[in-house]
Amino acid sequence: MAELAARGETPEVLFWVGCAGSFDDRYKRVTRAFVKILEATGTRFAVLGTEETCTGDPARRAGNEFLFQMQAISNIQVLNGYGIRKIVTACPHCFNTIKNEYPELGGNYEVIHHSTFLQQLIDEGKIKLTDASAFKGKKITYHDSCYLGRANTIYEAPRAVLETLDADLVEMKRCRTTGLCCGAGGAQMFKDAERGNKEINIERTEEALATGANTIAVACPFCMTMMTDGVKNKEREADVKVKDLAELIAEAQGLA
Amino acid sequence: MIAQLLFILTLGVFVYLLRKRVLFIRRAIQLGKDTTVSGDRGERIRNMMLVAxxxxxxxxxxxxxxxxxxxxxxxxxxxxxxxxxxxxxxxxxxxxxxxxxxxxxxxxxxxxxxxxxxxxxxxxxxxxxxxxxxxxxxxxxxxxxxxxxxxxxxxxxxxxxxxxxxxxxxxxxxxxxxxxxxxxxxxxxxxxxxxxxxxxxxxxxxxxxxxxxxxxxxxxxxxxxxxxxxSKHLHIFMAFPNTYFAKLEPKGHINNMPVVTNEVKSMLGLADVTSPAAEPGRFGAKDINDLAWTNLMAAYACTECGRCTSECPANLTGKKLSPRKIMMDVRDRMEEVGKSMDAGGPGLNDGKSLLGDYITKEEINACTSCNACVEACPVMINPLEIILEMRRYVAMEESGSPASWNAMFQNVETNFAPWKFSPSDRFNWANEK
Incomplete structure (x- = not known):
């Protein structure tokens, strides 16, 4: 972004990569897949690079409002400094925080989750799925992210994206408004679970496996980690893959 | 004639007892903090008509x-x-x-x-x-x-x-x-x-x-x-105000703390001179008087149906957290404080508190903030708001969050990410395969 600004240009959209997208080895692959799609569709985008910092979501949800606001206000200064108007992100937690919680602190942007962004690109005919037939006969189940679904009522965009693949989309028993959390929200990602009789991600993975799907589609870095761990725990990683929407679309575009 | 007198007497006793109890409940709800009820009135009325x-x-x-x-x-x-x-x-x-x-x-x-x-x-x-x-x-x-x-x-x-x-x-x-x-x-x-x-x-x-x-x-x-x-049956009346005052923002939104905004802005040298001085009081909620009055009213709207708890991922996997219990505890504490006040007792200053004597940290720490409970409630009660306010108290007043959360806080503070990575490596993904 700094380079673009130095040249006096403004991007169509800022891609907010998020901490998981920047540091988590698995989610970095999603970041790269999404960037390939952006490039292939000729979207003029920019990233903040090392100027990006945590939105503060986990701090706020764990109760540390000071730390959240330090992060939020600093980020808003950077974003406003570059005159950013539109932000896309592949993380529902970043999405929720920037969209719903930054306005009260002076950050007003059009914020779009990558599932909605991908759906728009598909609707505009900018995404050409050359290899969609590779998915023929495969079963995909979509795991709703709480921060997309209940938190922001985005249930259909991710499904619309998956329907463009030539695959069989199957639903879990608990989906959309009753979708079961992967167990990582509310800063649970950063601590061990309290004492109970089961891990939440195992409960959810069992439900996903029960659909007979060989791909579990996710749209959130934390869901990705939790579901991947669940599949490993069930020793099904050989035949069941956990993939982000962007990875599936990139594959179908022949970009992977 | 005797029957008429008897009826008037019965009616009189009824009105007296009902009034006394209504005033008790009103006072209990007014123990809560003021909160701004923002947003569109029409939307609130629509919620009340559709949902209640x-x-x-x-x-x-x-x-x-x-x-x-x-x-x-x-x-x-x-x-x-x-x-x-x-x-x-x-x-x-x-x-x-x-x-x-x-x-x-x-x-x-x-x-x-x-x-x-x-x-x-x-x-x-x-x-x-x-x-x-x-x-x-x-x-x-x-x-x-x-x-x-x-x-x-x-x-x-x-x-x-x-x-x-x-x-x-x-x-x-x-x-x-x-x-x-x-x-x-x-x-x-x-x-x-x-x-x-x-x-x-x-x-x-x-x-x-x-x-x-x-x-x-x-x-x-x-x-x-x-x-x-x-009784829990009070939902027949309280469902109406509760749906009217229910939050209109997307469920993912967490209420801002303007007091903190003022402090953070002055720390960053962005202080707005027109902003009011920080009000005294606690950060977050330890007891019922730290919660918004709408949260307290919600406790009287709960009919303990348990749809929240039956969809709570933490509860489903055997953790102690139950969103219904959170609401029941809030009401029990309100009743306890109210009765103490009626008896000329210490009321809120009885040495007890909602967090600690009714609700444990183990319960509030188990919440994934997934909003399943909020979505499930037929009268739009929001147990999540109460849980998050208590987490704020624990984090900011007691520094008593779980050790791994304190480590996460430290990472965000020093590395600007919840994990311990160097901020200078943030853009490395672009050069990796």
Missing amino acids: LGQQKMFKRFIPAVLHLFIYVGFLVINLEVLEFIIDGLSGTHRIFAPYLGSFYSVLMNVFEFLAVAVLLACVFFLIRRNVLKVPRFWSAEMTKWPRLDANVILVVEIILMMAILTMNAADQVLQTRDAGYASTGTIFFSSRLMPLLTNLETPALIIIERFAWWFHIAGIFAFAIYVTY
């Missing part, structure tokens, strides 16, 4: 929704008859509306009775669901003796009240055949079937039965109305 009056969210579970609808419509409609009861009671008349309404009165009586029978059957089904089929959410940990008894008392009382209506109408119809002084109600479908049981009785006995059933029904309704204010 229209029962929209009940219909996520169809069978209980239909049974509940019978009781709900029965409650609304049969209470129209209470108007006639009160006028008759005060003026010493008998079925004062009958001569004026003529055959329409008969239609009304039939509608009331049809609903009375529907209520009766629905209550029987609900008793079976609770006590025989033992639907799990009615038997989980926080459903101790009193909440379980409360639910059964409500159902049994409703059955008895409906039976009183039927008995009264049956006796009245027999009396109509014997004494022209009894206004004609026409044939009332259900209670007329009970007439053969009463025709062998002498007229004085029938008058006693009719009067007893009348008194039993109206006094029963008064007593039940008082009971409701002590």
Whole structure:
């Protein structure tokens, strides 16, 4: 972004990569897949690079409002400094925080989750799925992210994206408004679970496996980690893959 | 004449007790903090009409929704008859509306009775669901003796009240055949079937039965109305304000703390001179007076149905957290503080608090903030807001968050990411394969 600004240009959209997208080895692959799609569709985008910092979501949800606001206000200064108007992100937690919680602190942007962004690109005919037939006969189940679904009522965009693949989309028993959390929200990602009789991600993975799907589609870095761990725990990683929407679309575009 | 005096006395006692209890609840709710009720009034009214009056969210579970609808419509409609009861009671008349309404009165009586029978059957089904089929959410940990008894008392009382209506109408119809002084109600479908049981009785006995059933029904309704204010059944009234005041922002939004904004801005040298000075008080919530009054009102709107808890991922996997228990604890604490204040006791300063004596850290730490409980609640209660306010207290007043969260805080503070990575490596993904 700094380079673009130095040249006096403004991007169509800022891609907010998020901490998981920047540091988590698995989610970095999603970041790269999404960037390939952006490039292939000729979207003029920019990233903040090392100027990006945590939105503060986990701090706020764990109760540390000071730390959240330090992060939020600093980020808003950077974003406003570059005159950013539109932000896309592949993380529902970043999405929720920037969209719903930054306005009260002076950050007003059009914020779009990558599932909605991908759906728009598909609707505009900018995404050409050359290899969609590779998915023929495969079963995909979509795991709703709480921060997309209940938190922001985005249930259909991710499904619309998956329907463009030539695959069989199957639903879990608990989906959309009753979708079961992967167990990582509310800063649970950063601590061990309290004492109970089961891990939440195992409960959810069992439900996903029960659909007979060989791909579990996710749209959130934390869901990705939790579901991947669940599949490993069930020793099904050989035949069941956990993939982000962007990875599936990139594959179908022949970009992977 | 004596009956009239007795009725006035009964009504007077009822109004006195009800008023006392309403004031108690109002004071308990006013212990909460002021909160700005923002957003569109029209949207709030729409929520109240759809969700409270229209029962929209009940219909996520169809069978209980239909049974509940019978009781709900029965409650609304049969209470129209209470108007006639009160006028008759005060003026010493008998079925004062009958001569004026003529055959329409008969239609009304039939509608009331049809609903009375529907209520009766629905209550029987609900008793079976609770006590025989033992639907799990009615038997989980926080459903101790009193909440379980409360639910059964409500159902049994409703059955008895409906039976009183039927008995009264049956006796009245027999009396109509014997004494022209009894206004004609026409044939009332259900209670007329009970007439053969009463025709062998002498007229004085029938008058006693009719009067007893009348008194039993109206006094029963008064007593039940008082009971409701002590019971989870208060949702029949509180669902309305609760849906009106329910949050309109997307569920993912967490309420801002303007006090913190002022401090953070001054730390960053962005202080806005026009902003008000930080108000004293606690960060987050330790006790009920730290919560918004809307949170406290919500506790009185909870009818302990447990739909929240039955969808809570933490609860489903055996953790101690139960969103229903959070609401029950808030109400129990409000009752405790209110009773102490009435007795001239220490009230809030009794050395106890909501967090610690009622709710443990283990419970609030287990929440994934997934909003399943908020989505599930048929009257739009938000247990998540309360959980997050308590986490704020623990993090900011006690620095008592779990060690891994403190480590995460430190990472965000020093590395600008919740994990321990160098901020200079943030853009490395672009150069990796």
